Every structure is written in structure tokens, then in C-alpha cells.
Amino acid sequence: MTKLEALGPVLGRAGVDALWVSDPAGVRWLSGFSSAEDGKVLVTSQGATLYTDSRYTVQAAEESSLPQHIARPPATYEHAAGTLRGLRVGFEAESLTVAELEDLRVAWPDSTLVPLRGLLGGLRAxxxxxxxxxxxxxxxxxxxxxxxxxxxxxxxxxxxxxxxxxxxxxxxxxxxxxxxxxxxxxxxxxxxxxxxxxxxxxxxxxxxxxxxxxxxxxxxxxxxxxxxxxxxxxxxxxxxxxxxxxxxxxxxxxxxxxxxxxxxxxxxxxxxxxxxxxxxxxxxxxxxxxxxxxxxxxxxxxxxxxxxxxxxxxxxxxxxxxxxxxxxxxxxxxxxxxxxxxxxxxxxx
The missing domain is CATH 3.90.230.10 (Creatinase/methionine aminopeptidase superfamily)
Structure with a gap:
């Protein structure tokens, strides 16, 4: 079973349709991207996407098998908005800053943002x-x-x-x-x-x-x-x-x-x-x-x-x-x- 396959039932039990991963350990675990502090991962029922910026275009392509979108916020958030319309989107309450949460609410007005704790920790254990x-x-x-x-x-x-x-x-x-x-x-x-x-x-x-x-x-x-x-x-x-x-x-x-x-x-x-x-x-x-x-x-x-x-x-x-x-x-x-x-x-x- 792949990591994404293992994550699917966990999202279901948490009552969300998608997950915005901002914790660097989670980003690296899912993507293999070693500069995970400058990356995010969006997980939906369709798969996962690695988001990072142009400093890492070559590195991300070499290290990660996930599809990648190269952009800085707010373009990062805008790219995901259409995919997330009408969905319940979980986010890691322990790693997302208040400022970032406010930015997500502005960029994803048609999504419901749900704070989650320790979601990936059990899988990563x-x-x-x-x-x-x-x-x-x-x-x-x-x-x-x-x-x-x-x-x-x-x-x-x-x-x-x-x-x-x-x-x-x-x-x-x-x-x-x-x-x-x-x-x-x-x-x-x-x-x-x-x-x-x-x-x-x-x-x-x-x-x-x-x-x-x-x-x-x-x-x-x-x-x-x-x-x-x-x-x-x-x-x-x-x-x-x-x-x-x-x-x-x-x-x-x-x-x-x-x-x-x-x-x-x-x-x-x-x-x-x-x-x-x-x-x-x-x-x-x-x-x-x-x-x-x-x-x-x-x-x-x-x-x-x-x-x-x-x-x-x-x-x-x-x-x-x-x-x-x-x-x-x-x-x-x-x-x-x-x-x-x-x-x-x-x-x-």
C-alpha cells in the first residue's frame, strides 16, 4: 500500500475530502522533497500535488514523483482553488500559521477549512x-x-x-x-x-x-x-x-x-x-x-x-x-x- 492509499481512509475518518499539508516532515514524507520547509502538498481523492517555488524547479523534479506546481503564494493557493471548490479541506492546526490560514480562507472561499491534529503522525509512526x-x-x-x-x-x-x-x-x-x-x-x-x-x-x-x-x-x-x-x-x-x-x-x-x-x-x-x-x-x-x-x-x-x-x-x-x-x-x-x-x-x- 502506498502512502497516499494509506492516507485515504484516514481522511475519511477525519471527515474531510482533501488535506493541505504544511508541516515539513509531512511534506517530505509524502513527496520526497528534501527542501520541505519551502513546500506544501495538496492531497485530494485524485492524488497529490507538490507546491514549491522556482528556486526548487530542478530539485523538486529530481526528488519527487508527485506532480508539481511551481509558484509562490498567492498563486499557489489560487491554483488549488478550483479543485477544492465545495470540499471540506483539512489543514494541520499545529503547523499552519494564523496568517497562512487567513490567506487560505481568502483564496478558497467556497471550501470549508477544518483544523486537524496529528493526522499524519500515526501513519508516519x-x-x-x-x-x-x-x-x-x-x-x-x-x-x-x-x-x-x-x-x-x-x-x-x-x-x-x-x-x-x-x-x-x-x-x-x-x-x-x-x-x-x-x-x-x-x-x-x-x-x-x-x-x-x-x-x-x-x-x-x-x-x-x-x-x-x-x-x-x-x-x-x-x-x-x-x-x-x-x-x-x-x-x-x-x-x-x-x-x-x-x-x-x-x-x-x-x-x-x-x-x-x-x-x-x-x-x-x-x-x-x-x-x-x-x-x-x-x-x-x-x-x-x-x-x-x-x-x-x-x-x-x-x-x-x-x-x-x-x-x-x-x-x-x-x-x-x-x-x-x-x-x-x-x-x-x-x-x-x-x-x-x-x-x-x-x-x-
Whole structure:
């Protein structure tokens, strides 16, 4: 089944006849156009059309199999007006600006515009074989770069220097950092999203490295926490508790498992170690064209795992003023279980 064939019933359930796709991840998913931030896709019962401007005439023709219309707004909207007359047209409420919505209302006065949320997210959560291969390649590169940089993580080196090495090596390999990577040492490790700073790594620190590669549009995501010298007994205990929770959650992955139950499994283990309140975020998330996408692995999630999903498992424990630990693997849900895609070593502490 093609992506457009899969989308048809979804539009029907949403009560719309057409869909105006403005979110770059959705545009790329449907069209293959890599400059998706400067594109839109219109989906109707007759098919789909990629809209972009003359800067991308050659690129769009090379990358996308969809029919294309090259024009800037308002000509873009006017071109679609006749096709959409009398139809209910869904739009992505989370990505369309108020100004763009006003422009659509002016250009399509005979259409009914319907705000929709998360329409493509569920479809995009199940990866095709090509998408899995792309994510696998991005993670393999991240593993390679991490292995090259790991010996540089030592006392006397700044967090910023480690981050710069990772970013430079990703760039040289033809990729880029999937997000603002995290290198957090010592007490900075208590910040789940603390970015690399000028702090100098000290003997006895735990250092958390959260990194991913973006390669040909697809992302990877993993975290390792490593020891420099000999950490305190308390931080050793925290590390081993987080590792236990992470590995238990990974082992529980299979189709049909509720995402919320995975979160509870890891959280209960950390609670048993007296670290429940130190686990300050959800267990994980889907990864693909976006670093954070469906499914969501949090306690309130209604998502159920299906084969083809690529997810992270990343429990953590954060002690303000002391330090923190996060361990994260990238995992493919298979027909009968799981496959861990991240192969960077998890070092004993």
C-alpha cells in the first residue's frame, strides 16, 4: 500500500475530502522533497500535488514523483482553488500559521477549512523498509562518531570541546547533528536538557552525551553516560539503577505493548531504587523525519506499539547539585519483538 492509499481512509475518518499539508516532515514524507520547509502538498481523492517555488524547479523534479506546481503564494493557493471548490479541506492546526490560514480562507472561499491534529503522525509512526534503512544508517554513523570521540572524554577537557568534535565529525561524514547535542558533566548532568558548556570535566565526573545524526533527512538518537576516573558510590548506584530500568524496558518491547506500560515498567524499577522522583521525563518517543514524533512513551500515552515503529528507551535520574544519568537506545519494533539499532558500548560504572 502506498502512502497516499494509506492516507485515504484516514481522511475519511477525519471527515474531510482533501488535506493541505504544511508541516515539513509531512511534506517530505509524502513527496520526497528534501527542501520541505519551502513546500506544501495538496492531497485530494485524485492524488497529490507538490507546491514549491522556482528556486526548487530542478530539485523538486529530481526528488519527487508527485506532480508539481511551481509558484509562490498567492498563486499557489489560487491554483488549488478550483479543485477544492465545495470540499471540506483539512489543514494541520499545529503547523499552519494564523496568517497562512487567513490567506487560505481568502483564496478558497467556497471550501470549508477544518483544523486537524496529528493526522499524519500515526501513519508516519510505522516506518517503511526504506525509512528503517535510512534511520539505521543514521544511527550507524552516530555510533561510529561516538566511538571516535569517546577517548577524548577525559579530565581537563571542556564539554564544549567534546560537542564540537562530535558535530565536526558528523559534518565531515555528510550528516549533521540531529538536535542540539548534550554533553553534561558532573553537576550539569542533573539537567536533562543541559547543553554543552565551558565547564571543564573533572576526575570522578559522570558525563552524559546525548547525540544523534541527521542523514538524508532521517534522524537517530542515543545517549550514553560514562565515567571519568572513579565516580562516587552514590553515582555508581544511580548509574546501575538506570541501566537496569533501561535494559528491562528494552526487553519488554514487542507489538501490542502499551507505551504507557513500558514507561511504568522503567519508572517502577527506579522507584524501587528510591529514584522515582529523579526520573523527570517520559521514557521515550518515536524517531524518524523528526527527532521527536509518534509514538509517545509516557505514562498518559494511549499509543500501542506496532511493528515498524522506531522508538527510544531513555530512562534517567537527575540529582540537583550532584549529577545525573541517562542511558538511551534506539529500537526498532519487529514482528515478534525488537531490534536495538544503537550499538555504542554501555560502559560499566
Amino acid at each position: 510505522i516506518k517503511t523498509a526504506d525509512e528503517v534503512a535510512a534511520i539505521r544508517a543514521a544511527q550507524a554513523l552516530a555510533d561510529e562518531v561516538y566511538a571516535e570521540v569517546r577517548p577524548l572524554i577525559r579530565a581537563g577537557v571542556r564539554e564544549l570541546d567534546i560537542a564540537a568534535e562530535i558535530e565536526t565529525r558528523l559534518r565531515r561524514a555528510g550528516a549533521e547533528s540531529a538536535f542540539d547535542l548534550i554533553v553534561a558533566s558532573g553537576p550539569n548532568g542533573a539537567k536533562p536538557h543541559g547543553h554543552a558548556s565551558a565547564r571543564v570535566i573533572e576526575d570522578g565526573d559522570l558525563v552524559t552525551v546525548d547525540m544523534g545524526a541527521k542523514l538524508r533527512g532521517y534522524n537517530s538518537d542515543m545517549t550514553r553516560t560514562v565515567a571519568v576516573g572513579t565516580p562516587s558510590a552514590e553515582m555508581k548506584r544511580v548509574y546501575n539503577a538506570v541501566l537496569e530500568a533501561e535494559e528491562a524496558a528494552v526487553r519488554a518491547i514487542k507489538p501490542g505493548v502499551r507505551a504507557a506500560d513500558l514507561d511504568k515498567l522503567a519508572r517502577d524499577i527506579l522507584t524501587g531504587h528510591g529514584l522515582g522522583e529523579a526520573f523527570a521525563h517520559s521514557l521515550g518517543h518515536g524517531v524518524g523525519l523528526e527527532v521527536h514524533e509518534a509514538p509517545g512513551l509516557r505514562g498518559s500515552s494511549q499509543d500501542v506499539l506496532e511493528a515498524g515503529m522506531v522508538i527510544t528507551i531513555e530512562p534517567g535520574a537527575y540529582l540537583p547539585g550532584v549529577g545525573g544519568v541517562r542511558i538511551e537506545d534506539l529500537v526498532l519494533v519487529t514482528e515478534d519483538g525488537y531490534e536495538v539499532l544503537s550499538h555504542a558500548a554501555k560502559e560499566p560504572v
